[in-house]
Amino acid sequence: MTMRSQLTSVRPPVGIRAGARGPAPSDQQGEDVARDRLELVPVLPDGWRMRDRSHREADASGLLGFAQTAGTGVDVVWLTPVPSTEHFQSLDELIAAATARCATRPA
Incomplete structure (x- = not known):
């Protein structure tokens, strides 16, 4: 199975937040809040718009920002805090990075 097909197979459906994975340990309460704020919205067959749900x-x-599967993982264009690009080996790595960005932003 190619990296692209692996990533496509784990693509979250529209409206599913990255935090919708079940309860996490209580000592990670701050991270839980940040995960709950993250939303991945499919905009292409292999791409997503990432949004902080604490904003309208x-x-x-x-x-x-925006993410799209690439031959070896996921390429991202971040729009905040400053425009930049980044590459991740997996969708889970991307979700962790996006969650961390949500945690550092004002709600």
Whole structure:
């Protein structure tokens, strides 16, 4: 199975937050809140828009960036805090990084 097909097979459906994986240990309460704020919205067959759910959907400041599967993982264009690009080996790594960004942003 190629990396692209592996990543496509774990793509979250529309409206599913990265935090929708079940309860986490109570000592990670801050991380749980950040995960609950992250939303991945499919915009292409192999791409997602990442949004901080603590902002209204129409509020552009809630847009974190865009991600798309690449031959060896996931490529990301971050829009906040400063525009940049990054590559991740897996969707789980991307979710962890996006969750960390949510945790450092004001709600």
